[in-house]
Amino acid sequence: MPVEFNHMVVHARDNRESAEFFASLLGLAISAEWGPFIAVQLSNGVPLDFAAVPPETITPQHYAFLVSEEEFEAAYARILHRGIEHYADPHRKQPDAINHHDGGRGVYFVDPVGHLLELITVPYGGWTSSPHT
Known part of the structure; x- marks a missing residue:
């Protein structure tokens, strides 16, 4: 297996x-x-x-999710509608923006306990084969 x-x-x-x-x-x-x-x-x-x-036992983690363009668009609209702070980078130096790495889109934001969540539409390094969307 x-x-x-x-x-x-x-x-x-x-x-x-x-x-x-x-x-x-x-x-x-x-x-x-x-x-x-x-x-x-x-x-x-x-x-x-x-x-x-x-x-006191929670250690913030980074969770990244590969999503389709449509899923990204819907989630990003919810982020904007709810006024959730978001960033183009994991160091939170580029607020209120998204990135376009590898020809896709990406965004970072924090959940209620401080975990850094990332949404990307293209995997790091780009697609090595056809996307599964």
Whole structure:
């Protein structure tokens, strides 16, 4: 069996708040709830399992998501509508902008607990084969 990525636990102060923030911004739905987890399923079958943990134990992480142009457009419109601070770069030096790396578009923003989320329409280095959109 080939090695596949199965799931990711995302630490949150409030697992429902974080799951709903993420799902609503990307036009996804909460797919499951069990124990301390609220899951949001990504298109490739990998769930993000949001888990409430004590705030002092949260270490902000960087999560990047490859999205279609249409998904980017919809998510970026939601970012603008909600007044979410966003940046063209991960160091947050270029506010209120997107980037155009590798011929695509990208944006960075922060979730309710400080995780840096990134949306890109072209993988780093460009497409080596046809995009799966």
